[in-house]
Amino acid sequence: QQPVQSPQAVILREGEDAVINCSSSKALYSVHWYRQKHGEAPVFLMILLKGGEQKGHDKISASFNEKKQQSSLYLTASQLSYSGTYFCGTEEGSGGSNYKLTFGKGTLLTVNP
Amino acid sequence: GAVVSQHPSRVICKSGTSVKIECRSLDFQATTMFWYRQFPKQSLMLMATSNEGSKATYEQGVEKDKFLINHASLTLSTLTVTSAHPEDSSFYICSAKGDTQYFGPGTRLTVL
Numbered sequence: 001q002q003p004v005q006s007p008q009a010v011i012l013r014e015g016e017d018a019v020i021n022c023s024s025s026k027a028l029y030s031v032h033w034y035r036q037k038h039g040e041a042p043v044f045l046m047i048l049l050k051g052g053e054q055k056g057h058d059k060i061s062a063s064f065n066e067k068k069q070q071s072s073l074y075l076t077a078s079q080l081s082y083s084g085t086y087f088c089g090t091e092e093g094s095g096g097s098n099y100k101l102t103f104g105k106g107t108l109l110t111v112n113p
Numbered sequence: 114g115a116v117v118s119q120h121p122s123r124v125i126c127k128s129g130t131s132v133k134i135e136c137r138s139l140d141f142q143a144t145t146m147f148w149y150r151q152f153p154k155q156s157l158m159l160m161a162t163s164n165e166g167s168k169a170t171y172e173q174g175v176e177k178d179k180f181l182i183n184h185a186s187l188t189l190s191t192l193t194v195t196s197a198h199p200e201d202s203s204f205y206i207c208s209a210k211g212d213t214q215y216f217g218p219g220t221r222l223t224v225l
Contacts, residue, residue, distance in 0.1 A: 002156075032213050041119075041206050041216040042157070087156065089214070100147070101214060103157045 001026045003090045005104035012078050012111045020073040020107045022088030031064050031071040032089040032101060035082075042087060045073075075109070083111045115141050117209045119217030126197055127225055134192045134220045136207030142187035143209035148180070151204045151219075163190045197224045 003024045010018050022031060030049045034042035046057070048064035048071055056062065059076045075082055085108050089101035116139040126132050136146055144165045149157040161171045161182050169182035179201075181193040190209075194201055202224045208214040 034216075039219075039221075041219045044213050044215060047213045089157075099145070099210065100159060100162060102159070105156045 001092070002102055003088055003104040005086075005088060005107050007107060008105070009108040010110070012109070014080060014111055014113055015077050016111075018075045018078060018109060020075075020086050020088075020109070021070065022072070022090070022104055023068070023070045024090050024092070026069065026090075026092045028064075028066065028069050028090050029093055030091040031062075032091070033062055033071075033073050034087045034089065035084045036087060036106075037084045045086075078109075078111045080111050080113065083109055085109070115139075115209070115211050115215040117207065117215045117217040119207055119220055121220060122218060123221045123223075125223045125225065128198050129196055131193055131195045132197055132222060134194075134205055134207070134222075136190045136192070136209070136217050138188045138209040138211075138215070141209070141211050143190075143211065144187060145210040146184060146190040147208045147210070147214065148182060148190075148192050149206045149208065151206060153204075157206065160192075194222065197222070199224045 003022050006021045032047045033045040036042040050066050062073045064071045085106040087103045087106045089103045118137045120135045146163040148160045160175045161169045163169045163182045163184040165184045171177045184190040206219040208216045
């Protein structure tokens with residue numbers, strides 16, 4: 001089941017904050033966040049496991065609410081380099097041998113000077 | 114982070130020919146690799162899951178005889194697009210499973 005990402009697109013000025021949401025109708029084991037720049041492969045940002053944890057590095061952090069099957073990616077004090085399309089990938093179930101990620105449609109983030 | 118290479122990065126071929134794309138995990142062993150297809154401004158569509166030493170598992174609607182996958186070692190998986198046609202033109206991306214999925218740089222296939 002493809003997760004739903006919102007918003008579809010967001011435009012920021014450098015230094016502004018943004019939140020990207022990812023939700024699923026299925027029980028999730030983990031949520032993986034990636035950023036993809038045009039013509040390039042997705043780059044791994046972080047993984048959140050079942051347990052409602054929050055993670056972050058630098059000015060990018062994320063949370064996972066397993067009760068709501070939702071994850072949010074927080075970008076604070078955005079930089080020009082943050083521009084790209086953000087994808088969440090969700091792993092359903094309880095983890096294990098049938099692992100695969102299903103990706104949302106992506107959120108296009110544009111940071112302007 | 115883990116590094117995954119993909120070769121070639123770009124290929125142009127004539128309709129009816131076959132094209133092989135290689136995906137290698139350079140600094141870790143991957144028993145599982147994935148092949149995705151991505152159309153412009155769209156999401157990553159999983160084509161198949163490649164397991165070392167066994168047959169690939171294809172997603173619904175993906176022709177296994179057209180998209181041949183071989184995962185002969187813990188660091189190499191190949192995707193062969195057989196008898197390619199213009200509608201097969203796309204961006205093909207592989208990923209290797211470690212603690213998460215690490216993606217290769219992708220292969221832009223253009224079929225004339």
